Amino acid sequence: MEFQIIWFVLWGVLWAVYFMLDGFDFGTGMVHKFIARNEVEKRTVIGTLGPVWDGNEVWLLTAGGATFAAFPTTYALMFSYLYTPLLLILFSLILRGVALELRNKEEGEAWRRNWDAALVVGSFLPTLLFGVAFGNIFQGLPMDAGGYHGNLFTLLNPYGLLTGALFLLLFLVHGSVWIAFKTGGDISARSSALAEKLWNPLLAVAVVFLAFTAFATKLYDNFLGNPAWMAVPVLAVLGLVGTRVFLAMGESLKAFYSSALTILMVVFTGVIGLYPNLIPSSIDPAHSLTIFNSSSSPYTLKIMTAVALTFVPIVIGYQIWTYRIFRHKVTPEDTMKSGALY
Amino acid sequence: MDALTLSRLQFAVTAAFHFIFVPLTLGLSMLVAFMETRYVRTGDETWLRMTRFWGKLFLINFALGVVTGITMEFQFGMNWAEYSKYVGDIFGAPLAIEATAAFFLESTFIGIWIFGWDKISKKAHAVSIWLVAVATNLSALWILLANGWMQKPVGYVLRNNRAEMVDFGAMLTNPYGWLKFGHTVLSGYVVAAFFVMGIAAWHIIRRNEIDLFKRSFRLAAGFGLASSILVFIVGDFHAAIVAQSQPAKFAAMESVWETQKSVPYNMLVVPDVEGERNSVSAAGVPGLLSFFAFHDSDAEIRGLKSFPKDERPPVLATFLSFRSMLVLGIAFMAISLAAYLIARKDGLESSPNLLRVMPWLIPLPYLACQLGWLVAEVGRQPWIVYGVFKTSDGVSKAISSGQVWASLIGFTLFYGFLGFVDIYLLTKHSRKGPDGILPATARIA
Incomplete structure (x- = not known):
């Protein structure tokens, strides 16, 4: 197999794993205020992220680094074309990280309240903007020999916003299910109920998204040419249905796995549909960035393959090991006992 | 200002801000790991309390280092797309390896260390902070191999309108990168040593937790003495490789205008950039600069005048940064030596002057680090990759000056706020001591 294809697969996997993992961090960051009824509960909910969020975020840096090393032209053009949205994502991620790490570094209600608000903003904005960015990548960016012909507002088109809404609902449900399975008692029941409530609009948006994709993008062409790949979007739908079924059965861990599967398969669906493009051009197919015309040399790809594998x-x-160490449920009692840790 | 100037300014601001946090992380992680190891070995609770106290300050600093690091990776693509396209084939590799092989390790195990106190064995817990310490230092290695390649490009050919990697081993063993790594990491250890000594001194003079802080001081003094000597020695070799591979930067560092043999080292130099000469150069030691540059007192040094004007770096900034760093470096050795000798003889409590001055010295190693980066980056101009690719050719074509103005102002305000929060928290928690209680006001006279 050509190294470009290996790296395309890796590229897709890095993004998919990133969204699966940081997705529940973002979701938890957005919903914690609606689930927790008091300060101790809030610390409990946010405490479920404590040991893992930082390791989750590195998947983004690796996805970015891998794009740089394997597809430098795509990295360069994607990041400079999407300058303003990426800047907003960057600021939000900084805010989110600082909020999670510093909220417990000072007693006092106002201090925590402000950082908790920062956590909501720092989780909401990247979710929305990543969705908008990927929606626009799926339909292609207006680029040709003269460069890029768009701006922040051209990105906010109906399909981009729809994908943004899809990401928001996916992560909101994912985060709520995560809290349901990582906590117990009342908190768990409340987040489970919230996840069920959010599931209906998620289903609606997912259906509209699947239909709109046929008109706004060329993603389905690859599936029509190779129907076996249809298994991927079918798995996404099964994951979505599974999430709801397991929630109703009170099986929050299985619901979490289902929702993780949904996110993985949604990203894979988009990535498979893009092949061999990384970023299609919406105005001149000759200027689409493909894995062949934007990649590094075979020598570099070979070395990077060895490194990655x-x-x-x-x-x-070791990340699985980390999740095993912290597999216990986080309870308000633990939170109180560990004092300043959360 | 155009997008190029603004992008350069923005890179300088964000890199300098990021590098406030990195050096302390590099050194303090080692010290905290050492403290916890002593606790696991001896069972002595004081080592545990030290681990927790310094660990808390470490974590505040670490959080800001991590979040400001993301900016650096994004910025190459956002502001320097032409550069990224041109060198991505070789420059992207060390960055991607850094994320995969080092950053994952440090971010995962820091979580285990913070939350794992009662979840894993004492030994495994100590191992996790060692992994964090090793991974942060490993991170630095990959980043500095990348920067080393910009300074002394190796293992590539120009092909397909870009620099393509042909010898990964050459990049991996680039002596420039390794010297930069040694020099940078050791400078971080000096920062950490002065940080710990300064805060410990503040408490000792207030007779607070004397045993714990004297122990901290002793440890940091030894660490500081060793690192400040080593950083100087490595720095000497580093300067030599600059002389050999970046003659224009070296000439600017020392403000050498004429090409000549057996060049003296002048203690007192006042550059006159307009007149392309030094208006003052006095107190010279014959042949010493030649010796520093090539370890041969007769060697010839190329002067700035032998380079076309548009290929000379800004002389004054490079020269002043280098001189100031050098003076600071010498001062660090002297201060660490004094601190070490006094601490070893258990004379800290009877040296109130030393204790009083140490907290005020905390910013100086930070300053030296910033000056060092100014020499490295300003001195490389007008090149982004020395001798191969100019900075002015590297800026993104798709960005407007309006966009970069907005982001630069955004970064300045946001980072200013974060810097304020960082200093506030560090001051507060370092004053509070290990039990979270402010010491009484009675002082050692």
Whole structure:
């Protein structure tokens, strides 16, 4: 297999894993205020992210770094064309990280309240903007020999906003299910109920998204040419249905796995549909950025493949180990006992 | 100002801000790991309390280092797209490896360390902070191999309108990158040593937790003495490789205008950039600069005048930054030596002057780090990749000056706020001591 294809697969996997993991961080960051009834409960909910969020975020840096190393032209053009939305994502991610790490570094209600508000903003904006960005990548960016012909407002088109809404609802449900399974008692019941409530609009938006995709993008062409790939979007739908079914059965862990599967498969659906493009041009197909015309040299790709195949499994290994260490449910009692930790 | 100037300014602001947090992380992670290891080995509770106290300050600093680091990766693509396209084939590799092999490790194990106190064994807990310490230092290695390549490009050919990697091993073993790594990491250890000594001194003089803070001071003094000597020695080799591979930068660092052999080292130099000469150069030691540059007192040094004007770096900024860093570096060795000798003889409590001055010295190693980066980056101008690609060719074509104005103002305000929060929290928690209680006001006279 050509190295470009290996790296395309890796590129898709890095983004998919990133959204699956940071997705519940964002979701939790957005819903914590609606689930927690008092300060201790809030610390409990946010405490479920404590040991893992930082490791989750690195998947984004790796996805970015991998794009730079394997597809430098795409990295360069994507980041400079999407300057303003990326800047907003960057500021939000900084705000989110600082909010999570500093909210417990000072006693006092106002201090925590302000950082909690920062956490909501820092979780909401990246979710929405990543959705808008990927929606626009799916339909293609207006670029040709003269460069890029868009701006922040051309990105806010109906399909871009729809994808933004899809990401928001996906992560809101994902985060609520995460809290449901990581906590117990009342908190868990409340987040479970919230996830069920959010599931209906998610289903509605997902259906509209699947239909609109046929008109706004060329993503389905690859599936029509190769129907076996249809298994991927079908799995996404099964994951979505599974989330709801397991929630109703009170099986929050299985619901979480289902919702994780949905996110993975949604991203894979988009990535498979893009192939061999990384960013299609919406105005001149000759200027689409493909894995062949924007990649690094075979030598670099070979070395980076060796690096990735060595280290990514190790990373997955110790991250799974981390989730095992912290597999216990976080309770308000623990939170009180650990004092300043949360 | 155009998008180029603004992008350069923005890179300088965001890199300098990021590098307020990095050096302390590099050094303090090592010290905290050492403290926890001592606790696991001896069972002595004081080491545990030290681990927790310094660990808390470490975490505040670490959080800001991590979040401001994301900016750096984004910025290459956002503001320097032409550069990224041109060098991505070789420059992207170390950045991607840094994320995969080092950053994952540090971000995952910091979570285990913070939340794992009663979840894993004492030994495994100490191992996790060592992994964080090693991973942060490993992170620095990959980033500095990337920067080392910009300074002394190796292992590439120009092909397909870009620099393509042909020898990964050459980039991996680039002596410039390794010297930069040694020099940078050791400078971070000096920052951490002065940070710990300064805060410990503040408490000792208030007779607060004397045993714990004397122990901290002793540890930091030894660490500071060793690192300040080593950073100087490595710095000497670093300067030599600059002389050899970046002659224009070296000439600017020392303000050498004429090409000549057996160049003296002048203690007193006042550059006159307009007149392309030094208006004052006095107190010279014959042949010493040649010796510094090539470890041979007869060697020839290329002067600035042998370079076309548009290929000379800003002389005054490079020269002043380098001189000031050098003076600070010498001062660090002297202060660490004094601090170490006094601490070893258990004379801290009877040296109130030393204790009084140490907290005020905390900013100086930080300043030296910033000056060092100014020498490295300003001195490389007008090149972004020395001798291969100019900075002015690297800026993104798709961005307007309005966009960069907005982002630069945004960064300045946002980072200003974060810097304020950081200083506030560090001051508060370092004053509070290990039990979270402010010390009484009685002082050692």
